[in-house]
Amino acid sequence: MHVRGFSLVELLVTLAIAMVVLGGLVLSFRSQYGTYKLEHRRTDAVQDMEIALEMIRQDIENGLVVGGVPQITIQPAPPAGPTTDLWIEVWEPDVAFWNNDANLQQNNNYRGLRHYQFAPGVLKLDRNTRDGADSPQPLIGDTGPKSYLKVVDFQVWPAGPNDPAPTCPNGRPYLGAPAKMIPPTLNDESGGQVTSKPYVVMLEVEVPVGSRFGQKRDHCGNPTQLPRVIRYLQAAPLNAVSR
Numbered sequence: 004m005h006v007r008g009f010s011l012v013e014l015l016v017t018l019a020i021a022m023v024v025l026g027g028l029v030l031s032f033r034s035q036y037g038t039y040k041l042e043h044r045r046t047d048a049v050q051d052m053e054i055a056l057e058m059i060r061q062d063i064e065n066g067l068v069v070g071g072v073p074q075i076t077i078q079p080a081p082p083a084g085p086t087t088d089l090w091i092e093v094w095e096p097d098v099a100f101w102n103n104d105a106n107l108q109q110n111n112n113y114r115g116l117r118h119y120q121f122a123p124g125v126l127k128l129d130r131n132t133r134d135g136a137d138s139p140q141p142l143i144g145d146t147g148p149k150s151y152l153k154v155v156d157f158q159v160w161p162a163g164p165n166d167p168a169p170t171c172p173n174g175r176p177y178l179g180a181p182a183k184m185i186p187p188t189l190n191d192e193s194g195g196q197v198t199s200k201p202y203v204v205m206l207e208v209e210v211p212v213g214s215r216f217g218q219k220r221d222h223c224g225n226p227t228q229l230p231r232v233i234r235y236l237q238a239a240p241l242n243a244v245s246r
Contacts, residue, residue, distance in 0.1 A: 048152035055143040056236050062117045065093040066240030071197040073240045081160035082169035089119040094242040121157040156207035163200045171223035189243035201239040
């Protein structure tokens with residue numbers, strides 16, 4: 004019995020169909036893999052943001068209240084807009100922080116000085132400006148064209164009972180801004196009581212297009228080209244000394 008084989012035309016058609024199907028599978032795989040990588044980087048970006056905010060929280064809570072005055076300096080003074088420089092004087096009894104120099108530690112009364120510095124794209128930090136040099140290093144964000152996270156706004160303001168909260172140009176409060184916390188009461192080394200002052204920190208970052216984190220609007224509700232993620236924290240210095 005004669006068995007008819009495939010003709011050249013049939014083989015070419017079958018090969019063409021197989022190539023189309025295989026090409027579709029490859030494109031689908033590449034698309035899914037690209038989406039996975041992008042989402043992974045976005046997740047990293049938000050995690051970096053949370054880590055930076057937790058570091059700021061710890062520094063504020065380790066901050067000093069000297070003679071009833073919190074040793075926190077904000078420039079420009081609120082509510083002028085983005086905070087370019089934030090200094091926090093902290094209680095720092097660990098001699099290792101002072102490069103194991105006990106004399107340097109005692110000469111500074113165990114008081115370290117943190118310096119946060121913001122410029123569009125990046126937030127920097129110098130953990131000890133009393134070591135002879137003030138050289139903040141990147142903490143979060145990047146200014147490069149391929150950055151997966153850019154800091155677009157950083158603001159710090161006092162949030163005591165009589166401190167006005169910053170508002171948007173239309174007079175509305177910032178989206179998601181926290182309600183004021185009750186100022187904690189502290190005891191200094193002489194047994195006296197002082198009232199600390201809470202501070203609010205806002206960090207706003209820009210993430211790639213299509214992110215499932217954030218929305219395309221800023222803290223005032225204005226539309227933005229790329230999605231934004233906005234986080235707040237509220238904390239108060241918890242170390243009081245009389246002088």
